[in-house]
Amino acid sequence: MINSEYLDVFIDESQEHLQAINDNLLKLENEPDDLSIVGEIFRSAHTLKGMAATMGFEDLAHLTHNMENVLDLIRNHKLQATSAVLDGVFAAVDDLEAMVVDISSGGDGKRDVTDAVRMLELIEKGESEVAATVAVEEIAEKPQSSNENFEENYDEFELTVLQQSQEQGYMAYQIKVSLDENAMLKAARVFMVFEVLEQVGEVIKSNPPAEQLEEEKFDQSFLVTVLSKKDAEEIKQRILKVSEIVEVIVQPIDVQKLGSKEKQAVEERETDPNSDEAKQNVVKKENGTGTQKKATEANKTIRVNIERLDVLMNLFEELVIDRGRLEQIASELKNSELNETVERMSRISGDLQEIILNMRMMPVEQVFNRFPRMVRSLSKDLKKKVNLEIIGAETELDRTIIDEIGDPLVHLIRNSIDHGIETPEKRRQLGKPEEGTVILKAFHSGNNVFIEIEDDGAGINRDKVLEKAISNGIVTEEDAAKLSDQQVFSLLFASGFSTADKITDVSGRGVGLDVVRNTFESLGGVVSVNSTLGQGSVFSIQLPLTLSIIDVMLVEVQDEKYAIPLSSIVETAIVSKDDVYSAHNQKVIDFRGKVVPLVFLRDIFEVPGGEVEEDFYSLVIIHKGEKVAGLVVDSLIGQHDIVLKSLGNYLTEVFAISGATILGNGQVALIVDTNALIK
Structure with missing residues (x-):
């Protein structure tokens, strides 16, 4: 099963359950008497065990099963959730995480869990040093649930079905099925039992209901009411062939006696003003119906492989480049219809850009x-x-x-x-x-x-x-x-x-x-x-927020264009050359009462060509934390959305350049790494 198509889903869900176990164990350490937290941990562990057993990861399932036993003792007040006990559980979780990591990296998930299992078993028995301080309290036997009493209640419709089936020659049986206490896939055993029963007759009721049986929300036994023409012994023997079934009790139902008994019970409940039935009848009368339910909005999600999102992002990045090209062509042709279409496309692609970026956000x-x-x-x-x-x-x-x-x-x-x-x-x-x-x-x-x-x-x-x-x-x-x-x-x-x-x-x-x-x-x-x-x-x-599509200020130095991320820009300014001073062999300006050093991009990037003869400097004031500098450029082009592209493996050491982008006219603009320019 290790190469199963479900492996990715197993890994994702296992990591989620392990994280939930970790989080809830930390909560339990602070609130050791809150059994609802134990229930959450138990459910996560139980689900993890079932998935591991299904996928064939035996060590993972075995260790989780032992961890469940300790949690079950805590849940039933037979063990206190002390820090020492939780240390043992945390150690087991470490092993579980290591196995899932191994599986996710292509391993077989096998691990020597002998020590962890032994520790958990000793904690169960109260014999280890870890469990030595734990006071094991015996509690009184809880009243048995309805399925353990081997009694079943039937509503009016179910009674009618039983009576009509008896008239047609069917026998009604109530069957109690008990599973091995170490059974790992209880839901699978239930499914197999139901499959056997459907071959010999028809299942009309189960206790707990089928939904709870599928979710393994029952102890070791459950009740099933079956209509069949087979005798009780044959039905019993067929069920016993299912693995991990330890006991099957098949009991015929006296439909006539049951009918009179149920009728009397219903009458008593309806006349008792405190009964649930009486209260429900009142509600039905007030609301006009007893079936109206409040609509609940389900949170519908779907798992998407991140590689698909990366492909989608790359395609959209190309669209952004073409969008820039279209905008430039439209502005040059000055055709009103083309301008309107391009503007509409820009708005739609802008919305699409926001959606795609949000999809990548976590x-x-x-x-x-x-x-x-x-x-x-x-x-x-x-x-x-x-x-x-x-x-x-x-x-x-x-x-x-x-x-x-x-x-x-x-x-x-x-x-x-x-x-x-x-x-x-x-x-x-x-x-x-x-x-x-x-x-x-x-x-x-x-x-x-x-x-x-x-x-x-x-x-x-x-x-x-x-x-x-x-x-x-x-x-x-x-x-x-x-x-x-x-x-x-x-x-x-x-x-x-x-x-x-x-x-x-x-x-x-x-x-x-x-x-x-x-x-x-x-x-x-x-x-x-x-x-x-x-x-x-x-x-x-x-x-x-993101590294893929960023807002930049495009600037020009001679015929070369550079992009400066807006997140690094304080503001833009134009200063007279007369306001530039020299300090420690560095040209600086007094900008809003603060001495700001100037960085000439022409010199940094060795741009060919002489200095533009102007009486002023065009500046982009950038910051890195508390530090500020002024980038001197020839001209400011304007703000743009650009796609950040890597320079590749051959240009990894280029000073003060973090990447490149393709502009609407097909020209490449280098993206300035402003952090490298501020010392």
Whole structure:
């Protein structure tokens, strides 16, 4: 079954169920008495077990089955959901995740789960060290459900069917079928039993109803009412041939006796003003009908392979290029009908562009939901108490960006917990709560998404950072004295920089923050950090919404055209050459009370041709975090939507160029990487 066409669906749904189990286990640890959470975990585990067994992944199904047993004890008040017990369950989930990852990468999903199974079995018995502190409480036997009582109630229609069938020579049987308690695919067994029964007669009722049986919402047994001309023993033997059936009881129904009994019961219920039937009758009279139901809107979704969306995006990018070409032709020909058609096409393609971009958008929750579990494990390893708060998980980003931000965010969160949050003893001495807090927040602002990691830990020691930076040769003592707090904190992102006193498994090896910055900047993002000693730190990441189709300002230098992303532009300006000064061998201007250095694109990109003889400079003021610069160009063309295309594998090291685009006239315009131009 491993090469089955359903494998992709299995992998997607398994990952969703494992994430749900992780999330709910973390909730359960905080609310150990909330059995509704246990029910959610149990349902996810049960579904996962069934899917794994169906697909033939035996180790996965076996381990999930043992995990179910522990959850069942918690659900039935026979085991307390202590942190120690949940550690064992979390360990099992780690194995399950590893198996699903192996399957998704083309493996067979096999894994030695002996230790995990043994731990779960010991937890069940209360014999392991993990379970030693768990108080096992015996509870009184619950009243049996209707199917365990082996009694069935029939409505008026069902009684009529039974009576008429008896007149035609059929026997009515009530059959109780019990499954093996270790049966993995209960719904499949039910289906096979029903298939047997339909060969010998007709099923008129089941308890629980068929829908619940299909969803495995029953214990180990269920009741079926069958009409047949076969004798009871033959029916029993046929059912017993189905695997994992341990008991079958076939009992004939006395239809006449049952009819009089049911009639009496109905009369009693209808005359009792507190009965459900009496209340329903009142409702029926008031509403005129008892069948009116409130319409519910179903959330209809469909899974689409991301490769199809990529193909759709590429085709639309070509359409955007042709749209630009049509707009240029229409403006040159000055034909009113052509202009109207092109304008209409531009509006429609604009709406289409928004829809396609939204289709590619995913909530950052896809990345954020892995962090609570990571924080729990890390805080235990470091013997710290840490509470992770997640805000704005519904904020959406382009899928290509979502794919890239997970690892750098892991670095930042680990950094906050290891370097930022103090030990409980240290926090007590400082008058802080023992439990530190890390806040992971995402929000939209303009055409950008901001992600912030904030902690209430020790903050960044400015002097210690400077001392380390000087000793590593990153800055000189003379330069260090002139640095602002922001500039000092930015030294943390220098390659190989670390303030850790000792190397641990978590940090201190001098890798991490430089990788974080490079990754985010390659996505067109900006990383900044702010900190107050003794109070905490905030790492802020600014990211573009999408990397595929972006708004740019087209500029011209000689005959070459360049595109500057609007997200990097503060404003455009024209300044007189008389207002340009020189400072430290750098041309600067006084722009709104701030000294802004000028960057001449002609010099940066070595554009051939002399300088245009004008008395003024055309400027595009750009920013990177708090830093600002002015790009000097020959002329400003205007704002455009452009398609971002890669320069390919041969032009990966081109300075200050992040890609290219094709304009409406077929000319190629290079896209300026403004982050590289601001030091």
